[in-house]
Amino acid sequence: MTAVGDGLAARPSLPRTALSRLLRAARWVRWYVREVAGDSVYDRYVAHARACDPQAPVLSRRDFERNRTDEREADPRKGFRCC
Amino acid sequence: MRSVKPHTIAIWTVVALVGAAGWAVLAVSRGEEVSAAWLVAAALGSYAIAYRFYARFIAHRVLKVDKTRATPAERLDNGVDFHPTDRRVLVGHHFAAIAGAGPLVGPVLAAQMGYLPGTIWIIVGVIFAGAVQDMVTLFFSMRRDGKSLGQMARDEIGVVGGVAALIAVFLIMIILLAVLALVVVNALADSAWGTFSISMTIPIALFMGFYLRVLRPGRVTEISLIGLALLLLAIISGNWVAESSWADAFTLSPGALTVWMIIYGFVASVLPVWMLLAPRDYLSTFMKAGTIGLLAIGVLIALPTMKAEAVTDFASRGDGPVFAGSLFPFVFITIACGALSGFHALVSSGTTPKMIQKETQVRMIGYGSMLMESFVAVCALICATIIDPGLYFAMNAPAGFVGDNVQAASDAVASLGFSITPEQLQAAAHAVEEESLLSRTGGAPTFAIGLSEIFSDAFGGGGKAFWYHFAIMFEALFILTTVDAGTRVGRFMLQDLMGNVYKPFRDVSWKPGLWLASAVVVGSWGYFLWVGVHDPLGGINQLFPLFGIANQLLAAVALTVATTLLIKSGRLKWAWITGIPLAWDVAVTLTASWQKIFSDDVAVGFFARRDQFQDAIDAGKVLPPAKDMDDMHTVVTNATVDGVLSVIFALLIIIVILDATRICVKAIRDPASTQLKETPYVESKLVAPAGLLATKEEKAELVAAGLGSDGGIRRDGPA
Numbered sequence: 001m002t003a004v005g006d007g008l009a010a011r012p013s014l015p016r017t018a019l020s021r022l023l024r025a026a027r028w029v030r031w032y033v034r035e036v037a038g039d040s041v042y043d044r045y046v047a048h049a050r051a052c053d054p055q056a057p058v059l060s061r062r063d064f065e066r067n068r069t070d071e072r073e074a075d076p077r078k079g080f081r082c083c
Numbered sequence: 084m085r086s087v088k089p090h091t092i093a094i095w096t097v098v099a100l101v102g103a104a105g106w107a108v109l110a111v112s113r114g115e116e117v118s119a120a121w122l123v124a125a126a127l128g129s130y131a132i133a134y135r136f137y138a139r140f141i142a143h144r145v146l147k148v149d150k151t152r153a154t155p156a157e158r159l160d161n162g163v164d165f166h167p168t169d170r171r172v173l174v175g176h177h178f179a180a181i182a183g184a185g186p187l188v189g190p191v192l193a194a195q196m197g198y199l200p201g202t203i204w205i206i207v208g209v210i211f212a213g214a215v216q217d218m219v220t221l222f223f224s225m226r227r228d229g230k231s232l233g234q235m236a237r238d239e240i241g242v243v244g245g246v247a248a249l250i251a252v253f254l255i256m257i258i259l260l261a262v263l264a265l266v267v268v269n270a271l272a273d274s275a276w277g278t279f280s281i282s283m284t285i286p287i288a289l290f291m292g293f294y295l296r297v298l299r300p301g302r303v304t305e306i307s308l309i310g311l312a313l314l315l316l317a318i319i320s321g322n323w324v325a326e327s328s329w330a331d332a333f334t335l336s337p338g339a340l341t342v343w344m345i346i347y348g349f350v351a352s353v354l355p356v357w358m359l360l361a362p363r364d365y366l367s368t369f370m371k372a373g374t375i376g377l378l379a380i381g382v383l384i385a386l387p388t389m390k391a392e393a394v395t396d397f398a399s400r401g402d403g404p405v406f407a408g409s410l411f412p413f414v415f416i417t418i419a420c421g422a423l424s425g426f427h428a429l430v431s432s433g434t435t436p437k438m439i440q441k442e443t444q445v446r447m448i449g450y451g452s453m454l455m456e457s458f459v460a461v462c463a464l465i466c467a468t469i470i471d472p473g474l475y476f477a478m479n480a481p482a483g484f485v486g487d488n489v490q491a492a493s494d495a496v497a498s499l500g501f502s503i504t505p506e507q508l509q510a511a512a513h514a515v516e517e518e519s520l521l522s523r524t525g526g527a528p529t530f531a532i533g534l535s536e537i538f539s540d541a542f543g544g545g546g547k548a549f550w551y552h553f554a555i556m557f558e559a560l561f562i563l564t565t566v567d568a569g570t571r572v573g574r575f576m577l578q579d580l581m582g583n584v585y586k587p588f589r590d591v592s593w594k595p596g597l598w599l600a601s602a603v604v605v606g607s608w609g610y611f612l613w614v615g616v617h618d619p620l621g622g623i624n625q626l627f628p629l630f631g632i633a634n635q636l637l638a639a640v641a642l643t644v645a646t647t648l649l650i651k652s653g654r655l656k657w658a659w660i661t662g663i664p665l666a667w668d669v670a671v672t673l674t675a676s677w678q679k680i681f682s683d684d685v686a687v688g689f690f691a692r693r694d695q696f697q698d699a700i701d702a703g704k705v706l707p708p709a710k711d712m713d714d715m716h717t718v719v720t721n722a723t724v725d726g727v728l729s730v731i732f733a734l735l736i737i738i739v740i741l742d743a744t745r746i747c748v749k750a751i752r753d754p755a756s757t758q759l760k761e762t763p764y765v766e767s768k769l770v771a772p773a774g775l776l777a778t779k780e781e782k783a784e785l786v787a788a789g790l791g792s793d794g795g796i797r798r799d800g801p802a
Contacts, residue, residue, distance in 0.1 A: 037304045039302060041163070048161070048166075049162065065301040066296070066357075068163070069357040073356045078434065080429070081181075081561075
């Protein structure tokens with residue numbers, strides 16, 4: 001399971017050439033941006049739901065993202081940013 | 084005692100020396116131009132020492148963070164709200180949530196007293212007050228499953244203190260929104276370029292919202308990049324629009340902009356979140372991260388020279404044109420966010436504590452993020468102090484003082500003891516392609532001028548005009564997002580309150596209640612915005628101190644809750660950690676309130692001015708800067724309203740502190756009687772490093788858990 005952590009450990013370690021380092025850095029940046037921006041929230045939700053029961057029914061991405069935004073409607077304190 | 088390696092000692096000695104050298108140069112330089120590099124050195128050196136030693140001491144000795152104790156994120160993990168989040172991701176989330184326009188505005192205004200007072204407070208304040216508040220609040224909320232500050236106040240202090248804290252939060256929100264909206268109005272007034280670029284953010288956001296809702300749900304990064312590209316296009320095309328026949332349509336007076344702001348605030352807050360707020364939020368977060376990063380790098384590359392004096396005469400005389408009052412307490416009130424911000428306590432209690440992986444990470448996330456915010460404030464101060472002081476005062480003094488042409492402005496600046504020629508003022512405006520820069524109060528334009536100098540020096544690209552409008556866009560964008568989000572929060576609190584009277588109000592999907600509550604909130608901040616725009620004495624000059632007092636008051640509430648909790652949990656001997664910043668903050672806030680209410684100086688005291696202008700009205704006279712009797716009545720009304728608000732703020736803080744003192748005394752007299760509302764201990768099964776980089780021991784622990792990476796992975800998990 002790679003949903004937690006930065007998912008880099010699971011990959012086979014390439015020889016430490018400049019190119020592999022660059023790739024590794026690029027992968028880290030991609031992972032970081034997806035995590036911070038929230039692209040990965042759905043994957044995490046599915047992973048979480050399926051962790052105990054691989055057959056668990058999950059929402060489609062569309063429905064999940066809709067629910068997530070609409071929750072802010074119900075309680076605007078979620079995700080409030082500062083002055 | 085564990086042994087300390089020689090190279091560790093060497094590194095920290097160097098860090099200490101760098102910081103000390105920075106402070107030394109700032110301290111002894113007088114009457115000559117100092118490089119901003121010294122300011123950066125003093126800041127970064129001090130931050131490093133404070134983070135390594137003081138924050139560590141608080142985390143381990145005072146709070147006693149426990150890495151074996153499961154956090155709410157681990158215990159209540161639901162994959163959505165509660166979720167153990169990688170510390171490096173969470174620090175990004177937390178920083179994005181606390182950093183806003185505040186630390187960019189306050190230091191710019193405080194620059195009227197020179198660069199030194201602001202610098203000292205931003206650095207010392209963050210180390211001993213602001214970052215401590217953020218970290219301690221985060222810790223206590225984490226120990227209570229992410230309870231909000233208001234709830235903690237009610238649970239741990241009492242109903243009276245809790246309700247007072249709640250009312251304080253609501254009032255502060257109103258003033259905050261009014262002041263931020265005023266900053267935008269002042270930045271966009273009579274600027275076709277700026278107004279066009281900012282209004283383009285609405286269709287851009289609508290498009291992004293549609294994309295995320297219908298076309299490709301959840302693909303935040305790709306649409307944000309598209310949005311950013313469109314945003315840059317909007318900034319560039321603003322220049323074309325400003326030179327075209329459309330220019331008139333986008334050249335709006337402050338009054339017209341106010342009306343637009345109020346309409347926008349209402350419509351935005353009743354539209355569904357996905358349409359405008361969510362996409363704007365993504366856009367402003369990306370923009371914020373990018374600009375702040377660029378600014379830090381730009382300052383380090385350009386290393387500009389500061390042209391402002393270290394300490395101006397306004398510091399002791401208290402008659403500065405930007406804001407009235409002497410150094411103590413008004414520098415501390417004005418800087419607010421960059422050193423100590425009560426608003427952060429709302430973020431530190433709420434979202435972040437529900438996502439933290441390990442108790443030990445509160446230092447990095449709470450304290451560390453606030454140090455970064457403080458550095459943003461330092462950069463803003465640098466932006467304000469590298470520009471010519473004459474230009475600074477021409478831009479930041481109220482319109483009634485500066486006058487409406489460059490000659491009058493040049494004379495007005497000369498009367499302050501600084502000099503700038505009318506030609507120089509004209510050239511400065513021309514360089515950023517604005518009609519005029521006179522009395523562009525609110526901090527944003529000054530910051531933008533400084534930033535455009537740094538960026539065009541460090542990166543080139545498009546020249547000053549582009550970077551100026553880029554900075555204006557950057558600030559206006561997230562202020563508008565805050566106006567929308569803040570109106571919603573205010574509305575939510577109001578609905579909750581009105582629900583006590585008439586039940587349906589509490590139902591957030593009941594449209595009439597929603598619209599009414601939104602209208603009340605928008606009407607309230609809209610009133611202060613209107614007043615601020617039309618105040619002959621200058622809106623920022625009048626309202627900013629109120630905003631600062633309100634913000635520092637909220638910090639006092641947070642520090643009071645923190646101190647009460649330290650005492651209630653049997654840590655009386657460590658109560659000074661939050662007790663001293665609290666005492667200082669209360670002294671500052673109450674002194675400022677006292678002066679605003681009782682001072683005989685008409686520039687400072689609201690009621691003194693009310694009397695002065697009322698007497699003049701009775702005698703049939705018109706006092707400058709008022710131009711007619713209408714202006715005179717405006718001054719009287721505004722002074723009265725602002726004065727009453729000052730009284731309410733002061734009373735609220737006194738109530739909270741008295742109520743908290745009662746609880747503390749009880750806890751000290753009879754420790755057995757106190758009840759802590761802390762969640763019981765549950766053993767943690769996560770392995771995760773505490774700081775940014777895993778230490779040798781932490782790496783060994785991760786390897787022992789069969790992980791090898793530096794993430795936080797469930798020991799017994801399906802990994």
